[in-house]
Amino acid sequence: MQNDRRKGGMRGSPDAALLLLADSRLPAGGHAHSGGAEEAVRLGTITGPEDLARFLRGRLATAGLVSAALAAAACELASAGHDEQAAAHDEQTGGRDGQSDDPAGRWRQLDAEADARTASPAQREASRVQGRLLIRSARRIWPSPVLDLLAKAVPNGVHHPIALGAAAASAGCDPYQSALAAAYNAVTGPATAAVRLLGLDPVTVHRLLADLAPALNDAAHAACASLIDDVVMEPGAADPFGPYGTANGDAKGSTRGPGWPALPGHAAPALDLLAEGHHSNTMKLFVS
Amino acid sequence: MTTPLLSPAPPSPAERAAAVTARAVIATRASGGHTRLETLRSEPPLTVRQTGPGLVHLVSTGAGPLGGDRLTLVIDVAPGTALEVRSVASTLVLPGPSPADSLMMIDAHVGAGASLRFTPEPTVLAAGCSHRMAVRLSLAEDATVFWREEIVFGRHGERPGRCRARFDATVAGRPLLRQELVVGHPEVEGSPAVYGDARCVGSTLVAGPAWDAAHDSKRERRATIGAGWAALPLAGPGVLASALAQDTVELRARLGRAEQAAAVPPER
Numbered sequence: 001m002q003n004d005r006r007k008g009g010m011r012g013s014p015d016a017a018l019l020l021l022a023d024s025r026l027p028a029g030g031h032a033h034s035g036g037a038e039e040a041v042r043l044g045t046i047t048g049p050e051d052l053a054r055f056l057r058g059r060l061a062t063a064g065l066v067s068a069a070l071a072a073a074a075c076e077l078a079s080a081g082h083d084e085q086a087a088a089h090d091e092q093t094g095g096r097d098g099q100s101d102d103p104a105g106r107w108r109q110l111d112a113e114a115d116a117r118t119a120s121p122a123q124r125e126a127s128r129v130q131g132r133l134l135i136r137s138a139r140r141i142w143p144s145p146v147l148d149l150l151a152k153a154v155p156n157g158v159h160h161p162i163a164l165g166a167a168a169a170s171a172g173c174d175p176y177q178s179a180l181a182a183a184y185n186a187v188t189g190p191a192t193a194a195v196r197l198l199g200l201d202p203v204t205v206h207r208l209l210a211d212l213a214p215a216l217n218d219a220a221h222a223a224c225a226s227l228i229d230d231v232v233m234e235p236g237a238a239d240p241f242g243p244y245g246t247a248n249g250d251a252k253g254s255t256r257g258p259g260w261p262a263l264p265g266h267a268a269p270a271l272d273l274l275a276e277g278h279h280s281n282t283m284k285l286f287v288s
Numbered sequence: 289m290t291t292p293l294l295s296p297a298p299p300s301p302a303e304r305a306a307a308v309t310a311r312a313v314i315a316t317r318a319s320g321g322h323t324r325l326e327t328l329r330s331e332p333p334l335t336v337r338q339t340g341p342g343l344v345h346l347v348s349t350g351a352g353p354l355g356g357d358r359l360t361l362v363i364d365v366a367p368g369t370a371l372e373v374r375s376v377a378s379t380l381v382l383p384g385p386s387p388a389d390s391l392m393m394i395d396a397h398v399g400a401g402a403s404l405r406f407t408p409e410p411t412v413l414a415a416g417c418s419h420r421m422a423v424r425l426s427l428a429e430d431a432t433v434f435w436r437e438e439i440v441f442g443r444h445g446e447r448p449g450r451c452r453a454r455f456d457a458t459v460a461g462r463p464l465l466r467q468e469l470v471v472g473h474p475e476v477e478g479s480p481a482v483y484g485d486a487r488c489v490g491s492t493l494v495a496g497p498a499w500d501a502a503h504d505s506k507r508e509r510r511a512t513i514g515a516g517w518a519a520l521p522l523a524g525p526g527v528l529a530s531a532l533a534q535d536t537v538e539l540r541a542r543l544g545r546a547e548q549a550a551a552v553p554p555e556r
Contacts, residue, residue: 058479
């Protein structure tokens with residue numbers, strides 16, 4: 001019965017599933033995070049719609065793009081291994097620590113790629129908290145063996161974009177839709193937070209978001225393109241520089257996983273500083 | 289598939305003649321408990337010189353890098369040896385006769401029990417440049433590294449050219465830090481989320497077995513922060529010192545504070 005719903009029900013309506021997944025009313029705790037906006041408001045680097053627009057655009061081009069790529073990768077992994085993972089999970093009872101070809105090990109590998117792209121401990125913590133909440137809700141909304149497996153594979157909470165990609169796959173969405181949801185999340189949370197913190201006109205702020213719509217599409221496309229590039233370019237030529245990285249005869253480079261190492265890693269040093277500043281501030285409204 | 293993403297049109301013969309492809313290699317060897325420099329090879333404009341025991345300076349013997357130049361530096365620190373790499377002066381990246389990006393690639397491997405300290409002077413992005421940097425740093429399980437990177441957004445009073453700087457560090461094949469800094473692109477320029485009003489950015493990776501976080505995977509270690517800088521404990525065995533500043537003097541001071549905080553290994 002559950003199986004039927006997974007394959008037939010939600011999977012037949014991915015667009016509607018995407019709306020549900022991206023909706024801020026999804027009960028997964030997303031509303032409690034400002035993505036650095038609260039600290040930026042406190043420091044006075046966001047004072048009005050102009051600053052906010054630049055904040056959102058920069059956030060989308062960095063953290064948003066990285067989240068989109070990780071979500072797309074997670075969705076792809078979840079979709080590819082759906083049945084195979086379910087079988088493996090049932091047989092192994094899921095708990096075994098594994099090499100890269102065991103499904104739980106691959107999820108941990110992808111999670112480690114998210115870790116490596118999140119230098120700030122406060123951001124890693126916020127990401128894992130949101131990921132854990134999303135997995136918990138998604139397992140009840142869109143039950144699937146992949147979500148069960150993921151919850152067991154990374155019990156301390158998987159990074160949010162990975163949870164999002166896996167939840168999206170379980171809801172029937174494709175990697176592009178997952179990436180779009182992640183990119184959308186990366187800007188809507190801070191935008192809403194800024195409305196509340198600065199008392200901005202919500203219509204003005206929604207206009208900013210509407211202006212970002214093409215950039216959201218671009219980010220989701222770039223995220224998916226990075227997945228395809230990896231597949232084609234691996235191993236050793238993930239960057240367009242030609243032969244590179246073999247000078248030391250270092251064979252370790254080839255055991256890094258299925259093309260994930262070259263996913264975007266766009267950093268935002270100011271967001272890192274904001275996240276840590278926010279974390280040590282006791283007078284705050286938002287968790288991050 | 290192998291279409292170079294960097295140069296949309298093939299360079300004309302004149303452009304090809306103007307652009308430089310150069311490669312330098314620094315490799316160490318253990319010899320009776322000491323570090324010996326095994327290989328030291330370079331081609332202009334990228335020249336490497338030994339300036340002390342286990343110490344090498346990068347010397348720029350030509351302008352640039354300029355558009356179209358492809359420079360590669362290979363560093364191989366053999367097991368049990370120690371190497372320090374500095375540079376004589378900052379690197380000024382300029383536009384060139386070729387519309388193609390200038391490329392600076394560094395491929396570094398630090399062997400078991402070895403240590404590498406890489407502290408070149410800043411890279412300055414002159415107006416109109418289009419630069420790409422890529423660092424691939426692979427560390428053996430118990431290798432130690434101190435790797436500094438400083439980028440200055442244009443000379444004094446100048447708007448910067450464009451730059452993408454990708455940094456990938458792995459420990460025994462596992463990812464430690466992957467980050468890409470994008471400068472001079474409209475989507476990040478002046479964004480309070482990315483660099484704010486800073487004119488330069490610095491980051492230093494301090495990593496090694498002393499920072500192995502495996503002892504407590506459930507709790508994140510806390511960052512140390514100050515005005516414009518942070519020492520960010522990574523999920524893996526290392527700390528990223530990060531700083532933003534208005535000028536190179538302020539940057540070095542802030543990054544220095546972050547590096548000091550980063551250099552203190554966590555208590556076990």
